[in-house]
Amino acid sequence: MREIFRLKIWKTSLAIVSAAVLVGSAVVFYELKKEIKISQAGAGHNVLGFAWSENIDWISFNSGNCDTDSNGFVDTDATVLGCGGDNSTDVAFDYGVNVDSVTGNFSGYAWSSSIGWVRFQQSAVPEVPPDNFAFSVNCDDPITCDDIGDNCTACYNSTDHNIYGWAKILALGDDGWLKMNGTWSDGVNLSNNDFSDWAWNDDNNNTGIGWVSFNCDNNASCGVSDYKVYLRNNPPVITSGGQSMVDVCLLGANPQAQFFWGYTDIDIGDFQSAYQVEIYKDAAFTLPVVGGDSGKVLSASNVFTVPAGVLEYSKEYWYRLRVWDSNNAESNILTPNFNDLKSISHQYPTPAFSYDPSVGITQFQEITFDPSLSQAYGGFSILSYEWDFDYDVADPLEPSLDDSTDPGDPTTVHSYAEVKTYEVNLKVTDTSMDSYSCMVSQSIDVGGADLPKWNEANP
8 A cells, every 4th residue: 555655646736735834944944933832842851753755755853863972963964864854953942742651642743844744732722623522532641632722632541551642743844743553553652662664645636645654663664774653762760769677576586577668750651670779788778688689580570578597687778779671771779768677686576376175175164274385585574475265356446345364474274165166375475675576376166065964854
C-alpha cells in the first residue's frame, strides 16, 4: 500500500507540498514563536529522537537532538543526520514534544527542515481535529483531551500502549493533520520507552506526506539508518525508607531486620526492576558487614529481609539502598537520617510450658501447668509468667470473662467446666531493663466427665 501511494501521488504532489512549506514558513515560524513560551520545549520535554518519511525526510522531536555540543546552533548532517544546520549561524530554537506522565497527553512541537513545524497540541486559536475528539475515549484520562479547551490532540493509552489522536503539520493547513492511530499496524505504539510503527497524513485530494515511520525496526532498516523516537529515561527516585526487626520472638539466636522503601519514576510505565541493600558497621560506610550486601536483586519488591546469621545482638548498623527502573537507570542512593539500625540488646525469652494430665482431661479435673521449660537470655532470668486459660486467638486483645492470669507464679492449677477445646496462652517477661516478653499457646481438649455405673440387683 505504501509503495502504491508513493508512485501514484508523490510525482504530482511533492512540488505542491514544497511550495506550501516555503509560502507558509514565515507564518509558521511566527506562530511557534508565540506559542513556544507556553510549551517550554527542549530539555523540559521527554520525547527525543527522529521519525522518518521518504517524502519529507527527518522529523526531529527535540531541539536537543540537533545541538549536541550545546553551542546554540543547529548541528550539521555530518554530526547528526537529519539536523541540516551549519553549527555556526543556524540558531537552535528551543522546541520539543512531551508526554504527560500522569494523563498520557501529548504537547509541544516537532520540526522538519523540509516541511516545518509539527504541532502536538492546540494552537492559540483552538482547532477541532478530523474525528472531533472521538479518539479521546482511548485516552487514560479522556476528560483532559476531549474538547478544544484541553490543549490536547493526541494521547497515550497505558493499557494497549498505542498512541491515539492527531498531530498537525502546520505548513499544510487544514490538510496537515497527521493521524497517529488506525493506520499501519494500528498506528504508533509506545512500549519500553520506544515509539514504533507508523503515522499517516493524507488530504482530501489524496495528496500529503504519506507514511511517517517512528522506528527503523518498522522496515528493518536499522543497519542502514539507525533511528527512532523515544522517551527520555529519567532515573527513578527512592521517596522514603525505613527498617524494623523481624518478629523478635521468632528470631532465636540470629536477629533479622527488614528494610522497606518507596519508589517513584516520572517516566510512563517505568517500574522498579531491581534493588540493592548494603549494610555497614559505621556511618561513613567504610566497614561493610559480611553478608550484608544483597547485590543487585532483580525484583519489583520494596522489602528486603536480611538473611539469618548476618546481624548480631547489641550492635548498631547503617544501611543504604538503591533501585533500578525497567530501563536499567539507577536511582539515587538512599542514606536518610534514620538509616541507622540498632539491633536488640539480647535474645528475647522463649516461653514454653507442659501440663499434667496431658491427655484424657475431663470437666472439673484439676490441671497443673508448668512453665519451667521457659528460658531467658543475655544473663537475665524470667521476671513474670502470665497465664490466659481461655485465650481468644481471633481477638487476643479482648480477653473473655473466663480468662485468668497469675503473674509471677511459675506453676499454676486450673480446671474447666465446659466440654470444648481451649487455647492456653503463656506470656513470659525477662528481668532486663527493656522487659522483653514473648507468648506461646497450646490447645487443650476437655471431654465429659465419666458418670457412675449402676448394676441392677434383685430386691
